[in-house]
Amino acid sequence: MTLAEINPLAKLSDGSFVALDAHMEMEDEAVGRHKKVLTELGVDLSEPREMYEPSDFERNVKAIDAADHRGVIQGKDHGFTGNIGLVIGAGGGSLTLTDAVRNQGGKPANYAEIGGNPSVSKSCGLAKEILQKDGVEKIAVMMSIVSNTRVDIVARGVIKACLELGKDPGETIAIFRIPGAWEDEGYKILDKYGVEYADRSVSMWDAAGTAVAKIQGGGA
Amino acid sequence: MNTETLNSVFIDIELDEPTTPDPELAKKLEEVCTVGIFKATEDGTEIVRGQLDECVLCYLCEQAAPEGTLRIIKKYEN
Amino acid sequence: MSILLNEDFTFIVQGITGREAVNLTRECLDFGSSIVGGVTPGRKGREVHGVPVFDTVEQAVEHHGKPIDGAVATVPPAFTKDAVFEAIENGIKLIVVVTERIPRRDVAEMVELADERGARIIGPNCLGLIAPGVAKMGGIGGPAKDAAKAYVAGSVGVMSRSGGMTTEISSTLTAAGLGVSTAVSIGGDAIIGSTYADLMPLFEEDPQTEAIVIYTEPGGRMEAELVEWREEAGSTMPIVAFMAGRFMDDESMKGMTFGHAGTIVEGKEDSATEKIKRLESAGITVVERIDEIPDAVKERIGA
Ligand code: SF4
Numbered sequence: 096m097t098l099a100e101i102n103p104l105a106k107l108s109d110g111s112f113v114a115l116d117a118h119m120e121m122e123d124e125a126v127g128r129h130k131k132v133l134t135e136l137g138v139d140l141s142e143p144r145e146m147y148e149p150s151d152f153e154r155n156v157k158a159i160d161a162a163d164h165r166g167v168i169q170g171k172d173h174g175f176t177g178n179i180g181l182v183i184g185a186g187g188g189s190l191t192l193t194d195a196v197r198n199q200g201g202k203p204a205n206y207a208e209i210g211g212n213p214s215v216s217k218s219c220g221l222a223k224e225i226l227q228k229d230g231v232e233k234i235a236v237m238m239s240i241v242s243n244t245r246v247d248i249v250a251r252g253v254i255k256a257c258l259e260l261g262k263d264p265g266e267t268i269a270i271f272r273i274p275g276a277w278e279d280e281g282y283k284i285l286d287k288y289g290v291e292y293a294d295r296s297v298s299m300w301d302a303a304g305t306a307v308a309k310i311q312g313g314g315a
Numbered sequence: 316m317n318t319e320t321l322n323s324v325f326i327d328i329e330l331d332e333p334t335t336p337d338p339e340l341a342k343k344l345e346e347v348c349t350v351g352i353f354k355a356t357e358d359g360t361e362i363v364r365g366q367l368d369e370c371v372l373c374y375l376c377e378q379a380a381p382e383g384t385l386r387i388i389k390k391y392e393n
Numbered sequence: 394m395s396i397l398l399n400e401d402f403t404f405i406v407q408g409i410t411g412r413e414a415v416n417l418t419r420e421c422l423d424f425g426s427s428i429v430g431g432v433t434p435g436r437k438g439r440e441v442h443g444v445p446v447f448d449t450v451e452q453a454v455e456h457h458g459k460p461i462d463g464a465v466a467t468v469p470p471a472f473t474k475d476a477v478f479e480a481i482e483n484g485i486k487l488i489v490v491v492t493e494r495i496p497r498r499d500v501a502e503m504v505e506l507a508d509e510r511g512a513r514i515i516g517p518n519c520l521g522l523i524a525p526g527v528a529k530m531g532g533i534g535g536p537a538k539d540a541a542k543a544y545v546a547g548s549v550g551v552m553s554r555s556g557g558m559t560t561e562i563s564s565t566l567t568a569a570g571l572g573v574s575t576a577v578s579i580g581g582d583a584i585i586g587s588t589y590a591d592l593m594p595l596f597e598e599d600p601q602t603e604a605i606v607i608y609t610e611p612g613g614r615m616e617a618e619l620v621e622w623r624e625e626a627g628s629t630m631p632i633v634a635f636m637a638g639r640f641m642d643d644e645s646m647k648g649m650t651f652g653h654a655g656t657i658v659e660g661k662e663d664s665a666t667e668k669i670k671r672l673e674s675a676g677i678t679v680v681e682r683i684d685e686i687p688d689a690v691k692e693r694i695g696a
Contacts, residue, residue, distance in 0.1 A: 097497060097583075122654070124470065125496040174645035186581060186652035187555020190610060190637035191683065197640050198681065206651065210557075214350075215368050239561035240543060242535020251325050251368055259319050275560075276535055280372070284325065287391040295564055298684035 096121050147173055152205065152224055159220035166213025166244065168221045170205055172228070177202025179269075179310045180225040180234035182218070182253055184209030188239035188299070195303035196235070201311060204231045212244045218252025219259070226260055226267070233266075235306030238273040240295055246273050246281030254288050265289030269309040272302035326370040327388040328352065328362055334384045335359045347375040395524030395575040396550065396595040396602070397487060397513075402528055404463035404487075405430045405453050407476045409441050414467040416532070417491075418442050421465075423537030426528040429457045432476075450483040463487040465521065465531055473517070474499040481512045489531050490516035490586065494654075500584045507586060514586025518654065520556030520578040533578055534560050547572015549690060550596040552589050553608035554581050554615075554653060555637070562606055562635070562683060569687030574602040581610075581653025588615045590622035597630055603694045604631040606686055609668065610638045610656045616668045620675040631693030632677040633686055639665040 098120040105113050121129065126140070133140060149157075156170035179201050183192045189208045196203050205225055209218060225234055236253050238244070250271065257264040271285055274295035285292045293302050334340055341355035350369040353376065354361040370387065377385050408414050409431025419442050421428055430453035431446045433439075439446040447453045454461055464480040466473055466488060473492045480488050488507070495517050507514045515522060521531015525546040533556065534540030543564035549571050553559040556578040563573045577592060579585055589607055596602045609616055622628070641651060642664045650657045658664050669679045678689045 122497055124494045124654075125498065127471075128496065171649070171651075173649065174643065185555075185557045186656075187553070187558035187608060187610070187637055188561070190555075190641075190652045190656070191558065191561075191635075194637060194639045195682070208652070239555075239557045240564055241557070242539055242560060243532065245371075248371070255321060255324055255368065258324060259321055276539060283389075284391045296568070298565070298682065299561070300682040300684055 096125070149173075152228060155224050156207075156221060159217060159224070162220075163214055163217065166211040166217055167208070168210075168213055168217050169208040170221060170224060171207075172205040175203050175205050177204050178230040178232065179203050179306060180222075180228065180231040181205055181207050182209065182222050182225060182234050182236040183207050184238045184244065185241075186210065188237075191239065191299055192237050192303055195300045196307060199300075199304045199307045201303065201307035204228050209238065209249065210244060212248065213252075215248055215252045215255065218249045219255045222253045222256035223260060226256060226262070233269045233310045235269045235303070235310070236271045236273065237299065237302050237306070238275075239299060241273055241275035243276065244273075245277040246275060247277045247284060249273055250281040250284045250290075254284065254290065263289075265291075270302050270305045272297060272299070320365070322364045323367040323390070325390055326367045327390060328367065328370075328376075329386045329388060330360060330362065330380070331384040334381060340380060343379045344376050347379050349373070352376070394599050394601045395527050396592070396599050397522060397575065397577075398524040398528045398530060400527060401427070402462050402530075403427045403429045403457065404465060404530055405432060405450065405461055405480075405485075406441075406444070407432045407450070407464055407466045407480065408468035409433055409444065409446055410436050410439065411467055413491075413532070414465075415441055417465065417467065418444060420532065420534075420536050420540070421529055424523075424529045424540055425526075425537075426530060429453070429461060450479045450485070454483050460484050463489070463530060465489045465491060467491045470495045474503055477503045477514065478506060481506055481510050486512045487530075488512065488514050488586075489519065489521045490514055490580075491519065491521065491531060492516075493518040493582075495582075497582075497584055500582065504584065504586050513591075515577060516580040516582075516586060518582045519580035519585075520559065522575060522577040523573075524575045525573055531578070532556075533576070534563075543567060544576065545572045546574070546601075548574060548601060548603040548694070550574050550599070550602040550605045551576035551607075552579055552592055552605065553577070554579060554610050554655070555608055556581075558608045558637070558683075562608055562686060565683055565686055566606065566690070569691075571687055571690060574599060581655055583613060583655040585655075589619040590615070593619070593622055593628065593630075594626070597626075597628060602630075604633065604690050606690065607632065607634045609634055609636050610652060611636075611641045611658045611665045611668065612656045612663050614663070616672055617662070620671050620677070623675050623677075629676075631690070632672075633689045633693065634672050634677050634679045635683060635686060636665050636669055636672075636679060642666050
């Protein structure tokens with residue numbers, strides 16, 4: 096339990112108190128332990144309680160993530176309305192890159208997180224979902240330096256996403272900036288498909304800037 | 316959701332004919348590959364085409380097979 | 394020198410036979426760390442990369458013949474509390490908790506016990522810590538050769554709520570010729586064992602460390618605590634902060650969690666804008682871009 100709030104609280108004429116409404120929050124991690132009491136309280140455990148109704152995009156990404164256990168992908172588009180498709184990671188890297196895109200005038204179409212070395216089909220699925228969003232023509236594939244997630248595996252995934260949608264990877268991927276584990280192997284793949292990429296000497300900020308310039312044009 | 320899928324875009328495997336029916340080898344290959352590219356069947360080794368692009372280039376399969384009979388092909392290198 | 398780790402530092406890996414733990418063990422050994430045992434109940438007698446496996450921490454300590462300094466806990470969330478308790482009860486003083494998604498109450502209990510027994514927890518939900526040229530404890534930086542590329546010994550201490558960004562920032566410091574004294578991935582959860590303020594006194598005492606870089610995010614009170622500590626201790630050690638997740642201040646993002654479990658804007662206090670103001674008011678330089686960090690550090694230390 097992370098929050099318990101009684102509001103409003105009423106005082107009866109006999110001096111006793113009655114809670115007229117109450118609000119409780121529990122972190123997902125603890126739900127497993129309190130199934131019994133939650134059921135008694137009438138909470139439907141099969142229905143995740145979110146702040147808002149998940150979009151089709153969010154639901155689809157969740158389903159792709161659940162399809163196999165290798166790595167994690169997440170996608171959110173609540174509150175995002177732009178045209179820059181972001182295939183980004185990991186936790187902190189995604190926050191940093193989303194800021195870097197926005198602060199250079201870019202309008203992201205979504206937020207995403209790749210982490211824990213996902214399978215090719217997972218990064219492919221995420222990229223495909225993003226590319227199928229309204230108004231998204233191109234994606235930027237960027238992460239902070241990776242040590243577990245493999246550069247070549249993500250490269251395969253995003254290129255495959257383009258090919259499966261009948262798009263040219265070299266045109267569709269505005270920039271690929273994921274330095275780190277297996278980068279040389281990854282760069283070979285990117286070279287073959289004519290995808291512009293950057294190594295660790297190019298900052299996350301500059302990579303995001305390239306994405307903004309290529310997707311939104313000079314006027315951004 | 317778009318359902319078109321492509322197989323073997325990046326990786327292919329060549330396994331020489333005489334070794335393919337060997338049931339022992341099939342079992343071994345199924346075991347060593349962590350991404351499910353080999354399946355042991357009654358006829359020996361089946362290569363699961365849909366998994367080929369998941370290959371992590373660990374080469375455990377090449378080491379498990381008799382020397383020179385199994386080759387991982389990186390299609391992006393030529 | 395470095396903080397927390399030194400050449401003679403010994404540690405065990407709890408849950409050593411798990412897939413990730415096996416990798417982590419290899420990486421740490423290759424980087425020069427001294428892992429004196431591993432624990433997985435029911436697996437006594439096995440070896441992982443030459444490291445002997447025991448059923449209990451007690452057996453590992455007995456085998457080692459003297460106290461063991463640290464433990465890396467990589468066990469499933471439901472068992473982490475017990476593992477950490479076991480390590481503390483067996484005299485271990487530094488415990489890196491890698492595991493994510495541990496119920497908050499368990500974390501609170503772990504931190505409480507550690508406090509009582511004079512032990513320190515790093516994490517949970519972290520990649521551990523690294524002292525370039527000395528040792529690393531946890532998966533931070535990845536395989537030894539990759540870690541050595543991003544982390545070169547130098548004068549800057551790094552603390553980060555994001556494991557991956559610890560490496561990105563350190564790599565930037567290394568490329569700029571400043572290098573890193575010790576980098577600590579402190580974890581991304583709402584409750585963690587060691588906050589910026591908890592670790593600052595150690596960096597203050599370390600003769601190698603001339604400045605600190607922190608990576609921070611919206612959510613929580615950790616930055617406020619750092620500011621309070623700095624004022625109370627009268628500390629003047631230069632600190633450069635990078636704040637990610639500024640976009641979360643938008644009204645449409647309120648109450649949403651991004652990145653890490655602890656990264657959520659619930660009230661005005663924990664928004665990026667508020668935090669930046671607070672940090673700046675305490676003389677901490679806040680930069681907008683990672684690539685601005687080295688120059689900001691150089692300016693502060695007069696290099
Ligand atoms: S190299 Fe490894 S991953 Fe690839 S097919 Fe062989 S065993 Fe499987």
